[in-house]
Amino acid sequence: MLAVDYLNVVREVLDRIQQTQLEGIDEAAALIAASAVDGGAWHLHDTGHMVSQELIHRAGGLLLITPLTYSFGVNNPVRASEKRQAKETVRSDRIVGVGQRIIESSNMAPGDVLMIGSVSGRNASSIDLALAAREAGIKVVAVTSLAYSSSVASTHPSGLRLFEAADVALDNCGVPGDAALGVAGLDTPFGPTSGIGAACVCWCVCAQVVQRLLAMGHKPHVFKSANLDGGPEFNRAAEEAFRKSGL
Template sequence: MLRERFYDEMKKVLDKIEKTQGETIDKCAKVIGDSLVNNGICHILDTGHMLMYEGVGRTGGMMAIRPIRINFEVNNPARKRLIPGKENVYYDSIEGFPEFILGKANVAKGDVLIIGSVSGYNNMPVQLALKAREMGVKTIGITSVAYSSKIKAKHKSGKRLFEACDYVLDNCGIFGDAMVEVEELGKKIGPSSGIAASYLMWALQTTVVEYLISIGKEPSVYISNHLNNASAINGSAWENYEKFGY
């Protein structure tokens, strides 16, 4: 069954993450922890489908992982028509947009920026990483090295995300992301990147928590809103985050 094949392939990816990414996770956790205790902020900006929702504001997650959310909309309620040669424009390919984002966001020297992009070849994630590093911000890329390695970079430097960041967490996915071949469709289904990115993010957060505790700091974390007195407990934890930065 396709379901069992997906299970098998996904387990292989998670097993590879466990066997290959631990050392980098440890390094990233120390970088984040040291930033937080020195008045820094850990930001996350994901151009994909997972980390901005799964890794932020969740039960058991750190309050100190803060998203950079982009809301960009063009409204032009005109009649539909065919425009020959007109191409769709996406914000991750707009020259200069990464500088605008970092200029508007609360990002400063000594911070950490986690950038998520599975393919990692578009202009925005790469330029974000390069510009952030110029600002003195440590960068952590969450990407698929195998996938990205086979795609030509769109950034003028010729770099992809895994080549532009200080640290790289590899989601260990394959080229094209989907893992299960369906002969009847002539296509593969079942991408690994979402689950893998979540796995990496929570492994990273648990390691940051462990590191902070080891240096005598108590990180602020969310508890479930369904638990007794959750509002007061989370409110108190948020006050500690605002006061101490972790």
């Protein structure tokens, strides 16, 4: 069964994460825990592979993770019908120079930690954001595919890939192109693993943050499922406590 082949590939990815990424995961957690205790925030920006949805406001997840999103749009409807086909869609992930503007427009501050997820790690805006954040005194943790990123050229003028622009680079242990299965009858590989790999890496970081904060004498607040009896009340109390403690 192709489904079994995919499950075997996923197991290999998770094994590689355990074998190769635990040191980096704990290093990232150390940055986040130290920042949180000192009043800093943990920001998460993802380029479209669901890591933000996986971690934020999630039952069993930490309240201290906050999303960082931005958008770029142009509203100019005149002559829209005749020109729509001729114009390319603006890809915000490939715009150079947005990093400093994002930092200036955000609520990020020196001492915070910014986690950036990008599978290929080549797109200009993610690299731009990482460089601008570090220049502003914000630590940057990248979640990327090192094999993929090492096989492609950066689209940023610096020539850096995301893993080269971050303080800590975590590998989702995927392959170049993300799709991991060669399938007879298909002309391109099938079955991406980046979502599962990145989610695993990020939850491992969360686990180490919890461990480190508890060891430092601080109790981090965790969401309870809102679908359990008493869940909404628990979460309201946790959110109130989080506003006071930042943890």
